[in-house]
Amino acid sequence: MNRGSQGTRVGWVIVLALIATAGLVLAQGAEEGAPAYREKIMTVNGASMGAINDVLKFKLPGGTEHIVAHAETIQRESRLIAGAFQTEVMTEESRALPTIWQQWDQFVGAAENLGQASAKLAEVAKGGDQAAIMAEVKVVGQACSNCHNTFRKPNE
């Protein structure tokens, strides 16, 4: 073995070590950031749903136009849920349950269900029929609840 090839091997070892280290750092970064990121997405959904409730509950000006906008926000955010939860990590503060990753397909299905329900709410809201809007709000609520019942720790 000549000096040159030994040097090349050392070089490759260093490169591989750097790649592995970078991978570890990235993985650690994802683990660190994932709970806060997914919480932000769910917070947006909760706030949007809360806003829809306020518009209907207090008969606020803006009415159906606002409901459409908030429902579309929920629909858009629902497409991000599966990606946001891909990294399996739980913290003491997080309310995510292990069932998310144990029953991954059902979890993704529940997120898709929310997307469909919120899309329907947006569509119905454009028509302005209050009774129909109310019915769809309840459907979205059931989509939220079905998912939370299985995949989120109860309120404390």
Place this chain on the structure above:
Amino acid sequence: MARSVPWLGGVVLSLAVSGPIPSVAQEESAAVERGKYIFQATGGCGCHTDYANGGAFLAGGRAIETPFGTIYGTNITPDPETGIGGWSDEDFLRAMTEGIGPDGTMYYPVFPYTTFTRMTREDVLDLRAYLVSVPPVKQENKPPELGFPFSVRAGLTAWRLLNFDAGTFEPLADQSTEWNRGAYITNALAHCGECHTPRGATGALNEEMHYAGSKEGPEGELAPNITPDEKTGIGSWSVADITWFLQTGFEPGGDDAQGLMREVIDHGYQYLEASDLQAIAAYLKSLTAIHNEIESTEP
């Protein structure tokens, strides 16, 4: 079911004086409709349907975990052998308001007869009219699985003497019609206290902590404090917030109800008239605020 069937002379006289009176079938139909509303006001009698295992509607079998052991919801479909099909009106009234079955069996108070005793006779019988209108299902009841001494029903005699105060709801003259309606629905029909009032060592409700929440709610769930305490209860919720929550399951912040609360909303409360939900809200807002933080005791 034939209740208040007028005798022929009365029918003729009524026809002559005030036009057609409802037929027996019409009366029964109206009673079923009223009974369905009462059923919804109770939250849909969910203990009697084993939803988690795809059980038949109201056919029983649902396991209800208590600190004393497991009790199974009973079959309240009109099947004559395994359900309530063979019961008379008086049998049903006695079961609902006294906690005693047609054969004299004393019921465990996991069946909230201690609350339903506040119901009016009319509402109980309307509820029965609805229950006997649903499809009958032949399904035997499961015996309770309770450890000694709770497995001995005779012990309930002493429990009842100490804890059971029978009697129909009495409206308060110095309160509004809305308040009294809210108090009746909350305390007699919706049986909110069965979850939201903590229990003492014998399993009886601790009325000094009326609606202040329970760490040991049914099926191990936490039941929130629903008194108007600003920090630990729902003092920050308006009448509109409470009404909306009972209609949709959404809290003011946008989060949703889960577990048993979701069930009673989905199967019952959401169908109540807005005026009744507002009456419940007005009643809850009038309660004495009790500071009682409900948190999980699990590590």
